[in-house]
Amino acid sequence: HGQTPAELIKHADLAMYEAKSQGRAAWRFFEPRMAAAAYAALEMESRLARAVRDGEFVLHFQPQFALAAGAEATLVGVEALIRWQDPERGLVLPDAFIPLAEERRLILPIGRWVLAEALRCAVRWRDAGFAPGPVAVNVSTQEFQSPGFVEGVAQALRDSGARGDMLELELTERMLMEDVATVRAALLRLRAAGVRIAVDDFGTGYTSLAHLKHLPVDRLKIDRSFIADVPGDAGSVAIAGAIVNLGQRLHLQVLAEGVETEAQRAWVAAQGCDAQQGFLAGAPLPAAAFEAWLRARRG
Ligand code: C2E
Ligand code: MG
Ligand code: MG
Numbered sequence: 001h002g003q004t005p006a007e008l009i010k011h012a013d014l015a016m017y018e019a020k021s022q023g024r025a026a027w028r029f030f031e032p033r034m035a036a037a038a039y040a041a042l043e044m045e046s047r048l049a050r051a052v053r054d055g056e057f058v059l060h061f062q063p064q065f066a067l068a069a070g071a072e073a074t075l076v077g078v079e080a081l082i083r084w085q086d087p088e089r090g091l092v093l094p095d096a097f098i099p100l101a102e103e104r105r106l107i108l109p110i111g112r113w114v115l116a117e118a119l120r121c122a123v124r125w126r127d128a129g130f131a132p133g134p135v136a137v138n139v140s141t142q143e144f145q146s147p148g149f150v151e152g153v154a155q156a157l158r159d160s161g162a163r164g165d166m167l168e169l170e171l172t173e174r175m176l177m178e179d180v181a182t183v184r185a186a187l188l189r190l191r192a193a194g195v196r197i198a199v200d201d202f203g204t205g206y207t208s209l210a211h212l213k214h215l216p217v218d219r220l221k222i223d224r225s226f227i228a229d230v231p232g233d234a235g236s237v238a239i240a241g242a243i244v245n246l247g248q249r250l251h252l253q254v255l256a257e258g259v260e261t262e263a264q265r266a267w268v269a270a271q272g273c274d275a276q277q278g279f280l281a282g283a284p285l286p287a288a289a290f291e292a293w294l295r296a297r298r299g
Contacts, residue, residue, distance in 0.1 A: 001030040060284035064277040067269040077133035080118040081284045111143040119160035130294045136168040150189045164194025173205025180211045187216045220247045224258020231267040244271045
C-alpha cells in the first residue's frame with residue numbers, strides 16, 4: 001500500500017483514522033478511496049481558506065412571521081443564512097462546508113464575518129426605516145466556546161452601531177447543555193446587552209429540562225423535521241405540540257421552522273405557536289432581493 005516508507009505510514013494512518021471514525025476498536029485495510037477522500041477534504045480546506053481570505057461568502061435572509069390571528073403579516077425577525085459563492089462551483093449551501101470549517105477552525109473568522117455583515121445589514125434596514133425585527137445569527141459550538149466570544153459580540157455591536165436588541169443568537173441544545181454554569185453566565189451577559197437567545201433545531205438535541213429552566217433563553221425554534229410531518233404523523237404531532245406547550249409554560253417564544261404548507265401553518269397556529277419561518281411564508285433571499293421585498297411591503 002505504498003512505494004516509500006513515508007507513503008506506507010501515511011496510508012496506514014488513513015486506515016487507522018477510518019477505523020477510529022467508525023467507532024474505534026476496529027481495524028481497516030488501506031484502500032485508495034481513503035486517500036482520495038482525504039485529498040478531497042484537503043483541497044476543500046484550501047479552497048475554504050481562500051474563500052475566507054477573499055471574502056467569497058454572502059448572506060441570504062429569511063423572514064419570520066407572527067402566527068396570531070390577524071397578525072399573520074407581521075414580520076417578527078429575519079434569519080441570516082450563509083452561502084459560499086465559489087467561483088468554480090457557484091452557490092454552496094452551509095451544510096456542505098460548515099462541518100469542515102468547524103473541523104479546521106475556519107469557523108471562527110467565518111463567524112466573525114457573518115456577525116459583522118448581519119449587523120451591517122440590520123443597521124442599513126433600520127436607517128432606511130424598515131423594521132424587520134432582530135436579525136438572527138447562527139453560532140457554532142466552537143465560536144461560542146472560544147475565549148472572548150461575548151466580548152466579540154459586544155464589540156461587533158459597537159462597531160456596527162446596532163443596538164443589542166437588533167440581534168438574536170441561535171444556539172443549539174448541545175451548546176447550552178455543556179458546562180451549564182459557564183453557559184448561563186455568558187447568556188446573562190449577552191442578555192444584559194439586549195441580545196436575544198434562541199435555541200435552534202429544538203427537539204433534536206439533548207436538552208436537560210432541569211437545565212433549560214435555569215437558562216436565560218427567549219425562544220425555542222421547533223426543528224423542521226417535526227414540522228414536516230404535522231398534522232398527519234401522530235409522533236410529530238405529539239412532539240411539536242409538547243414543545244409548544246413547554247415553551248408557553250416556561251414563558252418562551254416558540255417558532256416553527258420549515259413551514260411549507262398551509263396545513264402545517266394552520267396546525268402550528270392552532271397549537272399557539274408564536275411565529276413561523278419557512279418556504280410557505282418566504283424562502284431565504286439575497287440581501288438585495290430581501291431589501292427590495294421590504295421596500296415593496298412598505299409601499
Ligand atoms: P438552520 O439554522 O436550522 O436554518 C434553517 C435551514 O432550513 C436553512 O437551510 C433554510 O434555508 C432551511 N429552510 C427554511 N425554510 C425551509 C422550509 O420551509 N423547508 C425546508 N426544507 N428548509 C427550509 P440552510 O440555509 O441550508 O442552512 C442550513 C444550516 O446551516 C442552518 O440550519 C444552520 O445550522 C447552518 N448555518 C447557516 N448559516 C450559518 C452561519 O452563518 N453560521 C453557522 N455556524 N451555521 C450556519
Ligand atoms: Mg438557524
Ligand atoms: Mg434550525
